[in-house]
Amino acid sequence: MAVHVDANIVRQVAKLAKLSLTDAELPDVARDLERVLALVAVLDEVDVAGVAPLVHPHEQGLQPRADVPHVGLTQAQALANAPAQDGGCFLTPRVIG
Amino acid sequence: MTATAHVEACLSRIAARDGEIAAFLHVDAEGARARASALDAQPDRSAPLHGLTIAVKDNIAVAGQPLTAGSRMLAGYMPPRDATVVARLLAAGAVLVGKTNMDEFGMGSSTELSGFGPTRNPLDVTRVPGGSSGGSAAAVAADMAWAALGTDTGGSIRQPAAFCGLAGLKPTYGRVSRSGVVAYASSLDQVGPLARTVRHVARVYAVIAGRDPLDATSTDEPVSAVTWRADLAGLRIGVAREHLAAAEGLDADVKQRMEAALDALRTRGAVIVPVSLPHTRHAIAAYYLVATAEASANLSRYDGLRYGQRAPNPQTLDALYTHSRADALGKEVQRRILLGTFALSAGFQDAFYQKACRVRRKIADDFTQAWQSCDLLLGPTSPVPPWRLGEKVADPLAMYLMDAFTVGPSLAGLPALAVPVGVDSQRLPIGAQLIGRAFDEATILAVGDVLQRAFDPTLEVA
Structure with a gap:
């Protein structure tokens, strides 16, 4: 499927991906994305009518562990790598007024 | 040799050569010495890896050692506990010498895309060691460690092993725990x-x-x-025409080495069977859509809040996310996140991600069909020998195409082993790839051993 990638598509994808891009970066990113999409257009050759997607090698399902309590991270361990914390919590910018 | 003597020899080589090679991001010299000393004091030396040095790729958690996954995003991160594979190595008596360099989050084929600079190939320092586990391969090839752990999403153990003249195994998907391993593409x-x-x-x-x-x-x-086998009588080894006779972009020396490998196996009793993997030419495209889609979800965890780098003075939560990520993630990682996000986005998901997953099934079915007539497959690991530093780094698509033969087994979840089969006309190492049925690592290891010793009869078997 050929897709023309313009600045609006890149802006929307970057927004979804939570990546800050400047307007100056948009043309290069659009060109990169369009080149990769041209590469993957080879998939159009394959007839996949009636073929179910294979999303994971283990189609028999996962093997969760027994549902019993166990010791996880302590609060101190969970916070140890946080770049900003306050009062035992991760610190975010103000989100309400 | 005592564990201490072995560790000191490795540390000496690291001191002598790693300034140039840059295999390691972190060397735990004191920890390794203390561990070796403790092991030497034990009367029982029967543990399977007693006193042997192992280097660990920097996307695998070792408690007490920093973990970056090759990303500036994780500079300064200290994991709270060992990965399961690390705990098992320690229980088996191994000595961990340090953490090895890698393409950022595993996204690369040369270890030039590390946030901390490239690793060089110890066999020719003008060339890349392969990637993304290039630091692990370089560490072993330079005798800085007896063995190393890598991770493989689309070839990241096998290709650097081949580029550094080593053996390297990607096990069957599900064979080895991923607990404590930084996720790139979770189904691969x-x-x-x-x-x-x-x-x-x-x-x-x-x-x-x-x-x-x-x-x-x-x-x-x-x-x-x-x-372990002395000969291969009765074994059927498949050769896919798409991986050899009709392979696109295959270097002449690599092709010649594969033919020599087939001759060696035939001489030892194997029957060579021609097979076809007709969707080989579609594997790169399917792989890059599936892997980047999964990466776009997995890497959403780097939000500047719980760990990793945080942009200075963000005024809103959204600015915190978007600036922290854009500032600290490398360009190739951002490129893959954007591609994956695009492939999963409304309006494009059916045409890209879902289509790739349907082609993935056709690729897996090709292997199932091949197993009707053979027990394992042999072909090249990489279409070319190790290239020069900087040669492909400016062209991501050219780099993607280097994974042509390794991504198929990854998509199908199959085990695959890189085995050294000699050198090319410039004395650069060439590796064959043996691909096995799911959970049949034993067969490819046994055949790989015969193959390696055919090219190096003096090889120790211990």
């Missing part, structure tokens, strides 16, 4: 060993393989012991 990632010989790879593999309750994708399929 596997941990595996790199070492000088197939037998050394098998020793490490036997320690790390097997069900782990902390990873719901790990299976309790029994891990068979390898039966």
Whole structure:
């Protein structure tokens, strides 16, 4: 499927991906994305009518562990790598007024 | 040799050469010395890896050692506990010498895309060691460690092993726990060993393989012991025309080495069977859509809040996310996140991600069809020998195409082993790839051992 990638598509994808891009970066990113999409257009050759997607090698399902309590991270361990914390919590910018 | 003497020899080589090679991001010299000393004081030396040095790729957690996954995003991060594979190595008596360099989050084929600078190939320092486990391969090839752990999403153990003249195993998906391993593409990632010989790879593999309750994708399929063989009588080795005779972009020396490998196997009793993997030419495209789609979800965890870098003075939560990520993630990582996000986005998901998953099934079916007429497959690991630093780094698509033969087994979840089969006309190492049926690592290891020793009869078998 050929897709023309313009600045609006890149802006929307970057927004979804939570990546800050400047307007100056948009043309290069659009060109990169369009080149990769041209590469993957080879998939159009394959007839996949009636073929179910294979999303994971283990189609028999996962093997969760027994549902019993166990010791996880302590609060101190969970916070140890946080770049900003306050009062035992991760610190975010103000989100309400 | 005592563990202490072995560790000191490795540390000496690191001191002598790693300034140039840059295999390691972190060397735990004092920890390794203390561990070796403690092991030497033990009367019982029967543990399977007693006193042997192992380097660990920097996307695998070792408690007390920093973990970056090759990304500036994780500079300064300290993991709270060992990955399951690390705990198993330690229980088996191994000595961990340090953390090895890698392409950022595993996204690359040359270890030039590390946030901390490239690693060089110890066999020719003007060339890349392969990637993304290039630091692990370089560490072993320079005798800085007896073996190393790598991770492989689309070839990241096998290709650097081939580029550095080593053996390297990507186990069957689900064979080895991923608990404590930084996720790139969760339906593809596997941990595996790199070492000088197939037998050394098998020793490490036997320690790390097997069900782990902390990873719901790990299976309790029994891990068979390898039966080492003197000959290959009765074994059928398939050769896909798309991987050799009709392969696109295959270097002439690589092709010649594969033919020499087939001759060696035939001489030892194997029957060579022509097969076809007709969707080989579609594997790169399917792989890059599936892997980047999964990466776009997995890497959403780097939000500047819980760990990793945080942009200075963000005024809003959204600015915190978007600026932290854009500032600290490398360009190739951002490129892949954007591609994956695009492939999963409304309006494009059916045409890209879902289509790639349907082609993925056709690729897996090709292998199932091949198993009707052969027991394993042989072909090249990489279409070309190790290239020069900087040669492909400016052209991501050219780099993607280097994974042509390794991504197929990854998409199908199959085990695959890189085995050294000599050198090219410039004395650069060439590696064959043996691909096995799911959970049949034992066969590719046994055949890989015969193959490696055919090209190096003096190889130690211990």
